[in-house]
Amino acid sequence: MGIATEYILEELRLARASRGMSQEEFGKTINYSGSHVSSVETGGRPPTEPYMIAIDDAFGTGGTYKRMLERLAHLDATPVWLREWIEFERMATLLRWYEPAFVPGLLQTEAYARATLIGVRLTPEEVDQRVASRLGRQALLAATTPPQLVFVIDEMVLRRPIAGQPGVLAEQLEHLAKCAELPHVQVLVVPAEVGVYPGLQGGFILATQPDSSLAAHLDHQIRAQIIDQPAELASLQSTWETIRGEALPKRQSLDLIKEVAKTWT
Known part of the structure; x- marks a missing residue:
């Protein structure tokens, strides 16, 4: 603290x-x-x-x-709404993160993090600040007592090209595969053949706190939103279980990540 x-x-x-x-x-x-x-x-x-x-x-x-x-x-030059969530994230004993569009921030390389900000109306200083904040949060992965981390991503996250920068995605997927082999990390992939499923409506994170309470993070175009109302949390947990049920098991997901990584080299 x-x-x-x-x-x-x-x-x-x-x-x-x-x-x-x-x-x-x-x-x-x-x-x-x-x-x-x-x-x-x-x-x-x-x-x-x-x-x-x-x-x-x-x-x-x-x-x-x-x-x-x-x-x-x-x-720390961080917006209030993001700093609130970072505190929830930092104290969590379990993080469950679903992402249909990008590699989750905790697993991003610096080059990939910068690529996700292309076209966003930010000054170079603001881009540097956001990237530094995102990378700083990754200390969670190497904490003395890290939380259990479960990430579920859509297969299109692995296949969506970064214009003119195939090497960035190749590096990112290699890094993703390494993270997926950590003992406290699971990276699961929802395969393309699943088709339409509830998760496509948007990504979210569920953070279980030391007192067993739960908070959620929804990311929108303009800003993020923290959810702590029981009914909304119950709905998100139900959606999480549905999404996870569509995902490949851990080993098959890792094999798919490595397979797609080869296509970007």
Whole structure:
């Protein structure tokens, strides 16, 4: 946990203690459970933007806690919505990631990450920043106690060309195959012959937290969205099980990745 995050958690604990409130009382006031408050204060869950806004609204603090979170995001030049998710991702004990369009960010090479940003309206500095952030998140793969990581990708991810840069995809698929052989990583492929299936509606990530709670990440054209509502999470988990059921087993998926990689060399 970074110093900035520790500072915010300390401020949240003080916000409650200074009012003489228990975690249960504090939670009731901001419409969260006491266990949720406890998990945030001890670092089991990240302090999200809705959580901070709820504190501001309940105690009339004029947006102080929301701004605190924004300043934390500014310290690492990462947008608030992405920084929230990175905290969920960093603390996860299990990450389940489905991607129909690109190699998942945690498994991307630098060249591939840059190629995915071609045509996006970003300055060179912003591209560098996004690539650095994406690559920095990959430290999760080599953590002392890494989460279990299960990735499901559509076969077209392996076959979609990068204009004028076949070598980039060849390098990427070789890297993907190496990652798939790590003991805590599974990379499964939904083969083309499956045809239309529910996952084609869009990618998502499910992150199981140390307290067994669940959060999800949906990536849209403009920004990402964090989902933590039980009904929506249940729907995404059902979709995940359907998608995974269509995917090839681990060994067959790895064989397919290696086979397609040869076509790009």
